[in-house]
Amino acid sequence: MSTEIALGAGAGLSTELATEHHEHHEHHQSFITKYVFSTDHKMISKQFLITGIIWAFLGGLMSVLFRLQLGYPDSHFYWLQDVLGKFWVDDGRITPQAYYALVTIHGTVMIFFVLTAGLSGTFANFLIPLQIGARDMASPFMNMLSYWFFLAAGLVMLSSLFVETGPFSGGWVAYAPLSALRDASPGSKSGMDLWLIAMILFVVSSLLGGLNYVATILNMRTKGMSMTRLPLTIWALFFTAVIGILSFPVLFSGFILLIFDRNFGTSFYLSDIFINGVGALPNEGGTAILYQHLFWFLGHPEVYIVLLPAMGMASEIMSINSRKPIFGYMAMIGSLFAICILSFLVWAHHMFVSGLNPFVGSVFVLLTLLIAVPSAIKVFNWLTTLWRGNIRFTPGMLFTIGFVSLFISGGLTGIWLGDSAIDIHLHDTYFVIAHFHLVMGVASMFGMFAGIYHWFPKMYGRYMNNTLAYIHFWITLVGAYLIFWPMHYEGLAGMPRRYYDYSSWESFKQFAELNRFISTVVIITFAAQLLFIFNFFYSIFKGRKVTTKNPWGANTLEWTTPINPGHGNWDGEIPEVHRWAYDYNKDGREFIPQTEPVGADESQH
Amino acid sequence: MSTTTATVTTKWWSGGKSPFNVEYGKVMMWYFLMSDTFTFGALLIAYGTTRFATQGWPDPNHVFNSFPGLGAGYPLLFVSLMTFILILSSVTMVLAVQAGQNMNKKGVVTNLIFTIIGGLAFLSCQAWEWTHLFHEGAWWGRNPFLNADGTQSTTNFTNFFFTITGFHGFHVFSGVVINVIMLIMALNNTFEKKGHYLMIEKAGLYWHFVDLVWVFVFTCFYLV
Numbered sequence: 001m002s003t004e005i006a007l008g009a010g011a012g013l014s015t016e017l018a019t020e021h022h023e024h025h026e027h028h029q030s031f032i033t034k035y036v037f038s039t040d041h042k043m044i045s046k047q048f049l050i051t052g053i054i055w056a057f058l059g060g061l062m063s064v065l066f067r068l069q070l071g072y073p074d075s076h077f078y079w080l081q082d083v084l085g086k087f088w089v090d091d092g093r094i095t096p097q098a099y100y101a102l103v104t105i106h107g108t109v110m111i112f113f114v115l116t117a118g119l120s121g122t123f124a125n126f127l128i129p130l131q132i133g134a135r136d137m138a139s140p141f142m143n144m145l146s147y148w149f150f151l152a153a154g155l156v157m158l159s160s161l162f163v164e165t166g167p168f169s170g171g172w173v174a175y176a177p178l179s180a181l182r183d184a185s186p187g188s189k190s191g192m193d194l195w196l197i198a199m200i201l202f203v204v205s206s207l208l209g210g211l212n213y214v215a216t217i218l219n220m221r222t223k224g225m226s227m228t229r230l231p232l233t234i235w236a237l238f239f240t241a242v243i244g245i246l247s248f249p250v251l252f253s254g255f256i257l258l259i260f261d262r263n264f265g266t267s268f269y270l271s272d273i274f275i276n277g278v279g280a281l282p283n284e285g286g287t288a289i290l291y292q293h294l295f296w297f298l299g300h301p302e303v304y305i306v307l308l309p310a311m312g313m314a315s316e317i318m319s320i321n322s323r324k325p326i327f328g329y330m331a332m333i334g335s336l337f338a339i340c341i342l343s344f345l346v347w348a349h350h351m352f353v354s355g356l357n358p359f360v361g362s363v364f365v366l367l368t369l370l371i372a373v374p375s376a377i378k379v380f381n382w383l384t385t386l387w388r389g390n391i392r393f394t395p396g397m398l399f400t401i402g403f404v405s406l407f408i409s410g411g412l413t414g415i416w417l418g419d420s421a422i423d424i425h426l427h428d429t430y431f432v433i434a435h436f437h438l439v440m441g442v443a444s445m446f447g448m449f450a451g452i453y454h455w456f457p458k459m460y461g462r463y464m465n466n467t468l469a470y471i472h473f474w475i476t477l478v479g480a481y482l483i484f485w486p487m488h489y490e491g492l493a494g495m496p497r498r499y500y501d502y503s504s505w506e507s508f509k510q511f512a513e514l515n516r517f518i519s520t521v522v523i524i525t526f527a528a529q530l531l532f533i534f535n536f537f538y539s540i541f542k543g544r545k546v547t548t549k550n551p552w553g554a555n556t557l558e559w560t561t562p563i564n565p566g567h568g569n570w571d572g573e574i575p576e577v578h579r580w581a582y583d584y585n586k587d588g589r590e591f592i593p594q595t596e597p598v599g600a601d602e603s604q605h
Numbered sequence: 606m607s608t609t610t611a612t613v614t615t616k617w618w619s620g621g622k623s624p625f626n627v628e629y630g631k632v633m634m635w636y637f638l639m640s641d642t643f644t645f646g647a648l649l650i651a652y653g654t655t656r657f658a659t660q661g662w663p664d665p666n667h668v669f670n671s672f673p674g675l676g677a678g679y680p681l682l683f684v685s686l687m688t689f690i691l692i693l694s695s696v697t698m699v700l701a702v703q704a705g706q707n708m709n710k711k712g713v714v715t716n717l718i719f720t721i722i723g724g725l726a727f728l729s730c731q732a733w734e735w736t737h738l739f740h741e742g743a744w745w746g747r748n749p750f751l752n753a754d755g756t757q758s759t760t761n762f763t764n765f766f767f768t769i770t771g772f773h774g775f776h777v778f779s780g781v782v783i784n785v786i787m788l789i790m791a792l793n794n795t796f797e798k799k800g801h802y803l804m805i806e807k808a809g810l811y812w813h814f815v816d817l818v819w820v821f822v823f824t825c826f827y828l829v
Binding site: 139210220229248252284293 | 616618619620621623624625627628629630632633636637639640641643644645646647648651654655658659745746747759760761764765768772
C-alpha cells in the first residue's frame, strides 16, 4: 500500500467534501453556524477584523487618555472621573497607577491584539485560500479555534481592566521583577495574572493560526501555482507565520517560568530583593536579565510579525494601482526571507544598557544594522514600482504610499538605535517611542488600512466611501507625523519614556507646550479613526455595491471568484494558474489574470 | 512501493499537490514539533545560563541515587530504567506505525497498547521519583541538597528540575492521551474506513519527539 494512493484518495475526498459543503451551506445555514461558529475562512477573517477594530478603538482610546495626562498635566477632567471612576481618574486627573496601566495595556493590545491577530488573523485567513486557489484553510476547525482562543484572550485582558487593583502596569514587556512580584505594585497582583492568562491564550491562538497558514500555503496551492508565482502577500504571510511559530514558544517558556516565580516560590528571575513594607524576600540566584532574553527573543521577531503582512499587502496593492509589475519580485522574496532570518538574531539590541557584555553588544549591532539591507531593498523596489507608473490614487494605494513613507522615516532612526553607543543616550527616551511607532506601529496600521480599503469589496461585496477614506488618510498621515516627529527632539534632549509627569523636571519643562500640541493632535487623529470605523460599518450595509468581479483590474485569483463567494470560494472547478501575479501593462494589455495561459508570442517578463 | 515511477517526472512545487507528498496534518505536525523544539530549547538554555552563572551545583549522582525497594546507593539506576522504558515505547510506536502502513489493524492495536503502557510506566516512575524527592525536602523553592563541593546550593537546582521535567512529563501525558484516542479510533475501525492509518503516523511523530526531548532533558539534569 503506497502512501500516495492513500493520499490521492484523501485529496479526492476532501475536494468532494468541499464542493458538497459549498452547496450545502448556501441553503440552510443557521445564524450560529454562519456568523458565530463559522469554519469559513472568509467569515473567520471578518471575525478577526472586527474584533481587531474593537481592540484598536480601545487601545487608541487608552492612548488618548494618557496623552491627556501628558499634554494637560495641570488640568482637571471631572467629567472623565464621572465616566471612569476613582481608580482611573482622581480629582480630575489620571492617577499614576491608571497612567501606567494605560500605557501597558495600550502597548499589549496594539501589538498583539490589533497588529498581530487583527492584521495577520484577518488577511492571512482571507487572502491565503483566495490567492493560492484553495477552497478553505487546511484545517477550518483549527482555524475557528484560533479565533476563539484569540477572543478568549481578549476577554480575559478586558476583564483585567475591571479588577480592584487594576490591570497590569509594568509596561507591555512585563519585565521581572514588576511582573514577578505581587507586592511590586497594585497592577502586579491579579491584573498580572489575567495578563498572563490572556497572553498564553493568545500564544495558543497564534500557534493554531500559524500552523494552518503554513500548511495551507505549502500544501494547497492550486494547479500551476508554484511558489514563485505566489503573490507577495502570500510570501509575506508565510514568513510571518513561520516567525510566529518559532518565536512565540520562547515567550511561552518565559511565561511558564514567570508563572512559577509568581505562584510557586521559585526564583528564576528574582535575585535577593527587599520590598518596602514587605521586607527581604527569600528569592535568590535568579536574574531578571534572563526574562529579558526570553521576552525579546519573541519581542523582536514580533515586530516583523507585525510588519511583514503590511509589506506584503503594500507590494500587492502598489503593483495593482501603479499598473506595473512589482519591481524585483525575487528580490522581494529574498529580502523577506533575509528579514525572517535576521529577526531571530538581533533581540539583544533591546538590552544594550542592561549590563550586556559590550562585545556581545557589538555583534548584535552588526546583525541589527544588517537588517537595513533587506529593508532598503524593499523600499527601493517599492519606489521603483511607483516610478513612471500609471498610478491610481485609490484609498488603498494612498495608505500603501503612506506606509512606505512611514517605513522610511521610522526605519532610518532604527539605524541610530541599533548602534549600541548612540543607544546609551537614546535608550528609554521619546526617541525610541517615535522610532517604533512610525516604523512598526503606524506603518503596519497603514498596511492594515490599505488592506481593508483594497479588499473590502471582496469581503463584503460593497465599496467603502472614498471621500471619508481620503479625509481619514490625510488626517491620519499628517497626524502621525505631527505626533511622532516632535518626539525625536524630545528624546534627543533626553526626555525619558514612561514618566507620569514631566513638569517637575527643569530640563523637560520646555516641552510642556510641545507635549500639549502632540496631545491635541492625538485627539484629532483619534477622531479621524472614528470616521474610518463609521465608514467601515456603514459600508458593510449601505456601501455602493460591487458590480463586476474584478473592480481593481487585478491579476490574482481572489478576483476570479463570484462577487459574494460562498463557502468553497469558486462555484465550479478551482482555476488553474499559468503565470505570476504581476503581468500589468504587458504586450499592450493593461492586466493579464493569472488564470490566462501564456500565449505563444508573449514576451518574457 | 508504487511511488517510484510517479516521482520521476513530477514537479513537486508547481501546485496542485503537496510538495512533500504528505497531507496537511503532517506538515502541521512537523511545524508544531519545530515550535515545541523552541519551547524546550528556551527552557533548557535558560537552565544552562542560570547554572553557568551560579557557583556550584549539586551532584546528580548523589541526588538521584535511590531505587524503589532497594533504597539509596544506586546512582542514576532508576532514571536509566525510566529512559529505557521510554525508548522501548518508541520502538513499539514504530511498530504501530509500520503496522498501520500495512493496514494491519491487529498490529496497530497491539503495539499502541504497548506504547500506552510504556508511557504510563514512565509517568509512574516520574511520579515515584518526584514523591521521593519531595519527601527528601525538595520542591519548587526548596532545595535540601548541597553543592558537589559541600557549599549551600541555590533553589534553582530544584526549580528548574521540577519545572522542566514536569513540562516534559506533561508532554508525555498528552502523548498517552493522544495514543489512547488513536487506540479507540483504531478499535472503532475509523482508520479502516478512511483507508489509511496516517493519524497513527502523526501521533508517532509526536511520541518520538517527546522521547527525543527526554534525551536532552536527561542529559542536562542527570548526566552533566
